[in-house]
Amino acid sequence: MRQKKFILPESEIPTQWFNIQAIMPNKPLPILNPATREPLKAEDLYPIFCEECANQELDQTHEWIDIPEPVREQYTYYRSTPLVRAYELEAALGTPAHIYFKNESVSPAGSHKLNSALAQAYYAKKQGITNITTETGAGQWGGALSYAAKKFGLECAVYMVKISYQQKPYRRSIMQTFGAAITPSPSMSTRAGKDIITKNPNDNGSLGCAISEAIELAVTTPNCKYTLGSVLNHVCLHQTVIGLEAEKQMAMAGEYPDIVIGCFGGGSNFCGISFPFMRHNIQDGKKTRFIAAEPAACPKLTKGKFEYDFGDEAGLTPLLPMYTLGHGFKPANIHAGGLRYHGAGVILSQLMKDGFMEAVDIKQTESFKAGVLFARTEGIIPAPESCHAIAATVREALKCKETGEAKTILFNLSGHGFVDMSAYDQYFEGNLQDFEISDEEIARFIKDADDLNK
Numbered sequence: 484m485r486q487k488k489f490i491l492p493e494s495e496i497p498t499q500w501f502n503i504q505a506i507m508p509n510k511p512l513p514i515l516n517p518a519t520r521e522p523l524k525a526e527d528l529y530p531i532f533c534e535e536c537a538n539q540e541l542d543q544t545h546e547w548i549d550i551p552e553p554v555r556e557q558y559t560y561y562r563s564t565p566l567v568r569a570y571e572l573e574a575a576l577g578t579p580a581h582i583y584f585k586n587e588s589v590s591p592a593g594s595h596k597l598n599s600a601l602a603q604a605y606y607a608k609k610q611g612i613t614n615i616t617t618e619t620g621a622g623q624w625g626g627a628l629s630y631a632a633k634k635f636g637l638e639c640a641v642y643m644v645k646i647s648y649q650q651k652p653y654r655r656s657i658m659q660t661f662g663a664a665i666t667p668s669p670s671m672s673t674r675a676g677k678d679i680i681t682k683n684p685n686d687n688g689s690l691g692c693a694i695s696e697a698i699e700l701a702v703t704t705p706n707c708k709y710t711l712g713s714v715l716n717h718v719c720l721h722q723t724v725i726g727l728e729a730e731k732q733m734a735m736a737g738e739y740p741d742i743v744i745g746c747f748g749g750g751s752n753f754c755g756i757s758f759p760f761m762r763h764n765i766q767d768g769k770k771t772r773f774i775a776a777e778p779a780a781c782p783k784l785t786k787g788k789f790e791y792d793f794g795d796e797a798g799l800t801p802l803l804p805m806y807t808l809g810h811g812f813k814p815a816n817i818h819a820g821g822l823r824y825h826g827a828g829v830i831l832s833q834l835m836k837d838g839f840m841e842a843v844d845i846k847q848t849e850s851f852k853a854g855v856l857f858a859r860t861e862g863i864i865p866a867p868e869s870c871h872a873i874a875a876t877v878r879e880a881l882k883c884k885e886t887g888e889a890k891t892i893l894f895n896l897s898g899h900g901f902v903d904m905s906a907y908d909q910y911f912e913g914n915l916q917d918f919e920i921s922d923e924e925i926a927r928f929i930k931d932a933d934d935l936n937k
């Protein structure tokens with residue numbers, strides 16, 4: 484029988500994360516203090532993040548960073564995640580390409596996000612922190628953090644984007660089941676939230692605003708730290724466990740990817756699957772292509788600009804050198820809530836600028852069409868976010884069909900869609916809208932970021 488699924492024994496689960504910063508030909512530009520325009524030091528981040536995460540954020544020297552044993556122990560409950568050869572998807576597409584996917588949906592939280600949530604919760608606990616806070620959009624990060632907080636005995640407070648709080652009640656239930664306290668954002672419990680509600684009482688919320696609220700809570704509450712589920716360097720670092728496992732599993736399958744694909748919100752799952760393979764492009768002359776699949780409604784890599792911008796709407800974060808649509812950008816309300824963020828991680832923004840990766844933008848009907856095909860062939864209902872990676876994979880596989888090339892394609896299945904079935908319902912009813920944003924509108928939002936770079 485042909486082998487479809489590749490799993491690593493516990494002893495082969497990585498003991499270290501891979502820090503691509505250490506080997507980048509051009510290091511990322513410094514993160515700046517917005518008031519002084521001075522590069523930030525790790526200590527400057529200590530009021531917001533726990534110290535170990537702050538140190539990792541700016542670490543450009545250590546190529547390998549040990550995974551603490553208690554974190555690795557938690558990983559072993561769901562890792563290694565399976566690498567699967569998608570034979571039936573290949574057959575349905577009639578492509579000579581070999582398609583593999585790494586299935587991160589098998590984590591207790593249903594997505595890759597737990598890989599970093601466990602690390603961040605552990606480091607907070609180790610430092611004597613009692614409370615952690617965060618924001619969540621679609622609810623995936625909040626769910627992962629709630630679970631991780633419970634595992635390490637921390638209290639967890641989550642600001643959830645108001646529109647998702649209303650539209651995704653089950654994600655809220657999941658967080659509550661794991662013991663977290665949830666507040667819809669914008670809320671009246673913070674200055675940032677009050678300001679936004681005062682300007683517009685009907686504001687539906689955004690990730691940028693929820694971030695502002697969570698940071699404000701962290702800096703004004705003793706023994707409370709903020710955590711972030713994407714974008715930041717230390718989050719992408721923790722996610723490299725995905726690609727490091729995939730590298731060993733691809734070797735078990737006797738293959739090496741020509742193309743690696745991940746959907747793209749702030750970058751963490753894309754970086755996680757890509758960076759371990761990208762190190763062989765940088766160091767060993769491999770020619771793998773890396774494709775980030777972003778939504779057409781929030782196209783920071785394909786239509787944004789590389790410059791300094793805030794990570795949140797209210798402008799509380801340091802200035803980050805990244806591809807951005809402007810921190811005031813209001814993405815259309817697509818179902819892939821986890822991809823509705825205005826910026827991209829600092830590391831991969833530099834790698835994008837330097838030509839180590841590419842990006843494509845995908846409309847939501849194309850993404851769901853690919854997701855349904857995947858469900859019907861491979862038996863897993865993908866998260867709306869992950870559907871973007873599948874759609875990009877389908878595009879590449881169909882190109883192979885035209886050219887007759889049997890390329891090896893690896894994509895990351897970042898999560899399952901069991902809590903997103905209403906989005907699938909809308910797709911089947913033909914009620915899903917495709918959003919594309921005009922160049923004029925993008926220019927208008929990017930102007931805010933331009934002003935910060937004068």
Ligand SMILES: *Cc1c(COP(=O)(O)O)cnc(C)c1O
Binds near residue numbers: 712868898
């Ligand atoms: C959050 C999320 C994403 C997007 O975030 P990245 O940091 O870009 O990976 C993608 N897929 C799923 C399932 C998510 O929960």
